[in-house]
Amino acid sequence: MPLSAPHAAILADYTAALEHAPLADSTRTKYASRLRGYLAWLTDQADAGTLDGDPLTDPIAATGAVRDFRRHLKTGRRAPNTIDTYLSAIDDFYTRRGLGKPQAHRERDTRRTTPRALDTRRTLRYIRHVQQTASPRDKAIALLPYYAGLxxxxxxGLDLADLRLSARKGELRIRGKGRDGGKIRLLPVHTDLRQALTDWLTTRADWKGADTHAALFLNHRGARLSDRAARDIITGFGAAVGLNDDPAEPFSPHVLRHTFATQLIRDGKDPILVAELLGHGSLDTTRRYALPTEADKAAALDTLVTDP
Known part of the structure; x- marks a missing residue:
């Protein structure tokens, strides 16, 4: 559906604002696309005269409109994850307009599922394959989501200045995303990750752009490596060791981040500490990693007494 002229201008302004946000390229594209869908729906509702107030200036009207839009998506049989990405984009849009987040429930809030994480066997398979086959640059990239939860x-987004390494320890400076874009968190560097980063820094000196570009990870043209290229590196390693065997939950860099968090939480680490390491703004997000998995439920039933 075409947008009205005012809505088209709003979308253009929002898209321009996203260019300066510390978000992945894929996230910027998705947010702009999702907002366009919402604005198109608002155009249709305005033409039909069904809007109660102005949802672009009134927080109460915005909440009502977003809840109606959520019902519209559910009626259209959109997948729960798709609905949640629409709502995340709309939250970001309204936050940037200074109206705050509309009060609309997420689909994941009702499903309460544990994020996909690798078990010990698959984690070791991935790490060993990366250690044995990856180039210095790709090895560091492939290990960062797991060993640092990035x-x-x-x-x-890492720059050379964000990494400090010594013979025995290291530190990463990570800039926040979204509304926390100005927030910095400091992460200690795992021993195995420190070695991979040290090897890459040695190799990086001979790469095109090494003397002129601030980015830690370069492409072969001497520019900063893109989000998509880094993602392809990691998913390629995952595919090589059979981690893409579940089409419903495909392997991605975020699965490694989930694995990092899940292992820490299940090892008894303080959720506040894990939230700080992950850069979460809410403990509710971190607590998802403590939710029981289907394997946990099955294992619990196996403990019941049975008649031999």
Whole structure:
């Protein structure tokens, strides 16, 4: 559906604002696309005269409109994850307009599922394959989401100045995403990750752009490596060791981040500490990693007494 002229201008302004946000390229594209769908729906509702107030200036009207839009998506049989990405984009849009987040429930809030994480066997399979086959650059990229819990946008956003290494320890400076774009968190560097980063820094000196570009990870043209290229590196390693065997939950860099968090939470680490390491703004997000999996439920039933 075409947008009205005012809505088209709003979308253009929002898209321009996203260019300066510390988000992955894929996230910017998705947010702009999702907002366009919402604005198109608002255009249709305005033409039909069904809007109660102005949802672009009134927070109460905005909440009502977003809830109606959520019902519209559910009626259209949109997948729960798709609905949630629409709502995330709309939240970001309204936050940037200064109206705050509309009060609309997420689909994931009702499903309460544990994020996909690798078990010990698959984690070791992935790490060993990366250690044995990857180039120095690709090895560091492939290990950062697991050993540091980084988002892929944070991996490619690293500058040389964000990394401090010594013979025995290291530190990463990570800039926040979204509304926390100005927030910095400092992460200690795992021993195995420190070695991979040290090897890459040695190799990086001979790469095109090494003396002129601030980015930690370069492409072969001497520019900053893109989000998509880094993602393809990681998913390629995953495919090589059979981690793409579940089409419903495909392997991605975020699965490694989930694995990082899940292992820490299940090892008894304080959720506040894990939230700080992950850069979460809400403990509710971190607590998802403590939710029981289907395997946990099956294992619990196996403990019941049976008649031999």
């Amino acid at each position: 988002r892929i946008s944070e991996v490619v």
